[in-house]
Structures are given as C-alpha cells and as structure tokens.
Amino acid sequence: MPHLDDVYTLARYLLRNPADADDAVQECYLRAFRHFEGLRGESIKPWLMAILRNVCRAEFARRSGAASDSAEVAEDALPLWQEPENSPETSMLRQRDSETVRALVAALPEPFREAIVLRDIDDLSYREIADVVGVPIGTVMSRLARARTMLRQAWLRTEQQPELEERSH
Amino acid sequence: MTCEEARVLVHALIDGELDAGHARETETHVATCPHCAAQLRDFRVMRQSLAAPALHYRAPADLRLRIENALPTTRRVVAPAPSRRSLLQGMAMGSLLSGALAASLVLVVVRREEDQRIMGDVVSAHLRSLQGEHLIDVVSTDQHTVKPWFNGRLDVAPPVVDLTAQGFTLIGGRLDYIDGRPVGAVVYKRRAHVINLFVAQSSGSDEGASMEQMQGFNIWRWRHANLGFWAVSDINAEELQEFGDKLQTEISSS
Numbered sequence: 366m367p368h369l370d371d372v373y374t375l376a377r378y379l380l381r382n383p384a385d386a387d388d389a390v391q392e393c394y395l396r397a398f399r400h401f402e403g404l405r406g407e408s409i410k411p412w413l414m415a416i417l418r419n420v421c422r423a424e425f426a427r428r429s430g431a432a433s434d435s436a437e438v439a440e441d442a443l444p445l446w447q448e449p450e451n452s453p454e455t456s457m458l459r460q461r462d463s464e465t466v467r468a469l470v471a472a473l474p475e476p477f478r479e480a481i482v483l484r485d486i487d488d489l490s491y492r493e494i495a496d497v498v499g500v501p502i503g504t505v506m507s508r509l510a511r512a513r514t515m516l517r518q519a520w521l522r523t524e525q526q527p528e529l530e531e532r533s534h
Numbered sequence: 535m536t537c538e539e540a541r542v543l544v545h546a547l548i549d550g551e552l553d554a555g556h557a558r559e560t561e562t563h564v565a566t567c568p569h570c571a572a573q574l575r576d577f578r579v580m581r582q583s584l585a586a587p588a589l590h591y592r593a594p595a596d597l598r599l600r601i602e603n604a605l606p607t608t609r610r611v612v613a614p615a616p617s618r619r620s621l622l623q624g625m626a627m628g629s630l631l632s633g634a635l636a637a638s639l640v641l642v643v644v645r646r647e648e649d650q651r652i653m654g655d656v657v658s659a660h661l662r663s664l665q666g667e668h669l670i671d672v673v674s675t676d677q678h679t680v681k682p683w684f685n686g687r688l689d690v691a692p693p694v695v696d697l698t699a700q701g702f703t704l705i706g707g708r709l710d711y712i713d714g715r716p717v718g719a720v721v722y723k724r725r726a727h728v729i730n731l732f733v734a735q736s737s738g739s740d741e742g743a744s745m746e747q748m749q750g751f752n753i754w755r756w757r758h759a760n761l762g763f764w765a766v767s768d769i770n771a772e773e774l775q776e777f778g779d780k781l782q783t784e785i786s787s788s
Contacts, residue, residue, distance in 0.1 A: 366598060373593035387597050394601045458576040463588035470589070484549065485584040491551050509549075510542045517576055 393417040411493040477512035535563040660766040670706035692718035692733030695784040729767040736762030754778040
C-alpha cells in the first residue's frame with residue numbers, strides 16, 4: 366500500500382482520534398482504488414493526501430452540529446505579525462521531546478495544523494501542498510508562516526512554564 | 535527587503551523553496567536584522583524537532599490488513615506490462631506478494647523511465663528538425679508522394695494522411711532516430727507551427743491517447759496496431775489533440 370504511513374499520519378493530525386483516522390484512511394484507499402484510472406501524470410502521494418483530506422472534511426461535516434473543537438480559524442482574523450513588541454533578539458527556543466511537540470501541533474487550529482503536517486511531517490513540497498489543499502502557492506506560504514509563528518509562540522509559552530512541564534514528567 | 539516580507543520568506547528559505555535570487559536577498563536581510571535572525575534560528579530548531587520520526591505515525595498493522603481485505607479481490611489482468619491499477623493491487627496485497635510486488639514495481643519504474651527517455655528523444659528530434667537544416671527529406675504536400683518515399687527506408691512505413699481540409703497541412707516526411715532506431719517523421723504545419731508526427735514500431739496492446747508536456751512542448755501520444763505515435767508541437771494542447779483525433783479518424787478510414 367503506497368504511502369500508508371504518510372496518509373495515516375495526516376489523518377491522525379487532522380482528526381485527532383485514532384479510530385476516526387483508521388476509518389478515514391480505509392475509506393481513502395478504497396476511493397483511491399476506485400478512481401485509480403483518473404490519476405494521470407500526477408504523483409500518487411499528493412493525490413492520496415487530497416483524497417484523504419476530502420474524506421476528513423466529510424467527517425467534519427458529519428460531526429458539525431456537536432460543538433466542534435475543530436472550528437477553523439478565519440485566516441484574515443489573525444494578523445501574521447502577532448509577535449510581541451519585545452520580540453527577543455536572541456534565540457530562545459529549545460528542542461523539545463516529541464510528545465510535547467506532537468501536542469503543540471495537535472493544538473493548532475485548522476488550516477494551520479494541516480499546513481504544518483503536510484510540510485514538516487509528511488514532507489510535501491509547496492507545489493504539492495497547493496494541489497492537495499486547492500489553494501495558490503502564495504496562500505501555502507502565508508499559511509505556513511502563520512502556522513509556524515503560532516507554533517513558536519505556543520512553544521515559547523511551554524518553555525516559560527518549566528514547573529508545569531516537570532510535574533507532568 | 536522589509537521584515538514583513540522576510541517573515542514569510544524565511545520559511546521558504548528553510549524549506550528550500552526559494553530561487554537563488556530571493557534566497558540571497560532573504561539571507562542578506564537576516565544578516566542585518568537581529569529580530570528576523572532570532573526567528574529564523576527558532577524556526578530551524580522547530581523544524582528539526584518536527585522532523586523527529588516519533589512525530590510521524592505508523593499505520594497499525596491491523597489497519598493495513600483491514601484495507602487489504604476491503605479492496606476488491608485481485609483480478610489478474612493478462613497484459614504484457616502491468617497497468618497502474620494492477621500495481622496498486624500488487625501493493626494492496628502487501629507483504630504476501632512482496633516478491634511479485636517488487637518485480638512489478640521495477641517493471642513500472644523501468645517502463646516509466648523508458649517512456650521518459652523516448653519522450654526526451656522525441657522532443658530532441660523535434661527541436662533538431664526546427665533548427666533549419668533538416669526538417670524535411672521529402673518535400674511534398676501529396677500523401678501519395680510522401681508515403682511511398684518511406685517504403686524501403688523503414689521496416690514499417692508510417693501511415694501518411696492529408697489533413698489539409700482539417701486545417702493541418704502536410705508538408706513532407708523525414709527519417710529520424712528515436713531510441714537509437716530509425717523512425718518515420720511526418721511533418722505537418724498549422725499556421726506557422728510545425729507538428730512532427732513520429733511513428734515507430736512499438737509492440738504491446740493499444741493505448742489510448744494522452745497528453746504529456748516536456749520542455750515546453752506538448753506531446754500527444756498513443757499506440758495502435760503495434761505502432762507508437764508521438765505528435766509533438768508548440769501549438770496548444772487543444773489543437774494538438776484535435777490534430778491527433780483527426781489523424782486517427784483519417785488513418786482508420788483510409
């Protein structure tokens with residue numbers, strides 16, 4: 366099964382629930398199989414990702430009604446330059462353990478979480494992400510910039526609360 | 535470059551998505567701006583942490599099994615080359631057929647490489663023909679002159695049809711080389727544009743036509759009756775497809 370781990374990874378981060386991810390991935394491959402002849406000249410990984418994304422969106426549509434935790438943040442509502450005025454001149458950020466990083470990524474709102482996962486974890490190019498998500502490359506770039514800015518701020522916040530972190534260990 | 539611009543571009547820089555010019559400009563800005571430099575360093579640290587294998591999930595074995603069982607059972611298609619569908623089926627069979635899978639993968643990869651190489655040859659031959667000295671060996675707008683000219687020069691003479699009425703003027707024929715073998719090239723014109731139609735022996739089942747792009751040229755190709763056809767031109771894809779369709783209709787009725 367090509368790219369199963371990559372597709373599964375995207376499903377886990379998008380749906381944030383292992384059982385839902387299993388179902389979505391299975392549906393994705395069944396659809397892929399049915400429409401395989403429709404794949405022409407594209408590479409298969411982004412094509413599978415796009416199918417998975419549609420499956421997940423259908424799942425969100427089904428869930429909506431119940432107060433959803435996956436409410437998308439309006440992109441324009443969020444200025445990119447939310448940096449605190451006293452933005453540090455020295456690098457503050459430290460490497461973190463994978464569990465913490467995973468939780469930080471999972472806490473990002475859509476569509477920023479998706480952008481980070483596609484780029485940094487599933488390793489798609491900007492062009493591929495643009496195709497999967499169906500937006501221009503410029504949007505991919507600004508989304509990634511916003512996503513990483515948000516992630517950096519959340520990351521720095523966890524570093525400012527070392528006592529919290531130690532207790533959880 | 536302003537900080538605003540740099541704060542978007544540093545990400546493309548980290549991701550290796552900037553062209554050399556923008557990469558240089560961004561690096562120059564970062565070198566003189568401590569705020570952007572601090573951000574860039576942080577983002578690099580983040581990216582490293584994000585690349586940890588633990589952040590990438592592995593699909594559970596039972597999910598793999600579940601999908602394999604849910605896929606339609608393999609219907610062996612008896613074909614000389616594996617279709618992409620049978621490749622996916624091969625993959626779906628997973629570990630059970632890993633040997634067969636590996637074999638079919640190699641076949642597909644090799645085949646695709648061969649396709650690419652041949653298309654590269656086709657485009658090169660097209661380019662050479664445009665460079666002036668050698669577009670046409672036999673100059674004629676008459677199919678009954680061009681067709682016999684190929685006989686005796688090639689094992690298999692390409693079909694030559696007149697498409698003037700359909701807006702594509704036959705202007706002649708030429709011998710060319712694709713994939714190290716002599717092939718026939720039938721040359722047409724559409725307005726000021728040259729269309730080279732390469733025809734070569736190509737064993738295998740018939741393949742429907744598909745459009746490819748290479749080095750800015752459109753290639754409309756198909757296989758019929760053990761002949762491979764590649765129509766190459768810089769005209770737009772719609773017109774080239776129209777050419778291919780009319781040609782196929784004309785060939786099958788002649």
